[in-house]
Amino acid sequence: MIAFVFPGQASQFVGMGRSWAESSNIAAKYMDRANEVLGRDLKRTCFEGPEEDLTDTRNQQPAIYVVSCMAAALLKKEGLEPGFVAGHSVGEYAALYAAGVFDFESGLQLVQARADAMAETAAAHPGTMAAVIRLDRVVIEASCAEIESNGEGILSVAGYNSPDQTVISGTREMIEEAQSVLKDKGAKRVLPLSVSGAFHSALMTEARVQLEEAIEEVDFAPPKIPFVSNNTAKPEADPSAIKVQLAKQLVSPVRWVETMEFLKGEGVEACIEAGPGKVLQGLFAKFNPDWPCESLTDFASIQETAGKYR
Structure with missing residues (x-):
């Protein structure tokens, strides 16, 4: 099949x-x-x-x-x-x-x-996305929730693409903070995506x-x-x-x-x-x-x- x-x-x-x-x-x-x-x-x-x-x-x-x-x-x-x-x-x-x-x-x-x-x-509601490489999805989800709760924007997981790649989406300030936080937590890379908005958020x-x-x-x-x-x-x-x-x-x-x-x-x-x-x-x-x-x-x-x- x-x-x-x-x-x-x-x-x-x-x-x-x-x-x-x-x-x-x-x-x-x-x-x-x-x-x-x-x-x-x-x-x-x-x-x-x-x-x-x-x-x-x-x-x-x-x-x-x-x-x-x-x-x-x-x-x-x-x-x-x-x-x-x-x-x-x-x-x-x-x-x-x-x-x-x-x-x-x-x-x-x-x-x-x-x-x-x-x-x-x-x-009308600008935002962006980033791909997180080689970090456990549970860590990513918890980190996004914590960053969002402590800030004044939107941040969430936008896609579980592969075991090694999870995409996050949100306001630009939230994404920038997440890049730093997720790298500190062990992500191999956090790559900004060339997109026109915070899709799937x-x-x-x-x-x-x-x-x-x-x-x-x-x-x-x-x-x-x-x-x-x-x-x-x-x-x-x-x-x-x-x-x-x-x-x-x-x-x-x-x-x-x-x-x-x-x-x-x-x-x-x-x-x-x-x-x-x-x-x-x-x-x-x-x-x-x-x-x-x-x-x-x-x-x-x-x-x-x-x-x-x-």
Whole structure:
């Protein structure tokens, strides 16, 4: 049994999806349809850049969604059917599309609404994020709670990415203090992330409210493939509950380590990173180097991967 896993922000690169679109009419139609739905040339931004346009969260999130949906469609065309789907942060939307919860256009509109809400909220409530390397999660959680209680800002865990990497999120002053405190407590490194806001924290509360309104406008169907939620690291089959979890995700940590543990425990033999980049492949390697996670670099790699696991 295999699983499709879908990447989140930071997986983008200029040129992503181009090989697939030039080699397959199925893939090309996704980009053309995205341009029609959004009313702008997202295809050009993906294929040609410039990079600063692609890294703008208003373009980045829908671009990753579209390319990930392309990947899922091509894998299925090659005869691959996953036993589970899961997505990292915004990757959940492509996972839900692949599971048949909503159509491509509805998912794209939701992702654009999400990106717009997050950008607006980040501008109104500035913050940042940092990756903590090689420090026990319990120490990180307790330290964040203590720093936050003694200060006048927001600080919390935003993501459990791998056994060695935990991401924190909050107001800039809180993050700066956490860098010093966590290094003193034994972190190998605390790396500031180049992000436009404090995502997956309470600073995104206004974005959550806006996203809830957008989600309520879309009909969700029960997943045809088991969908593993970021919030619970367990399958969620109820459409109403999935709606709640998607909005809650903006202010909650991504439980990716637990997601990998769940998939491994269910007997998933390999995962395929259905989307741009190799971020998730790297996280899987840190979790269990003997458990394969295949990344897709070009159209040939899709065919090779399908042949390997079909």
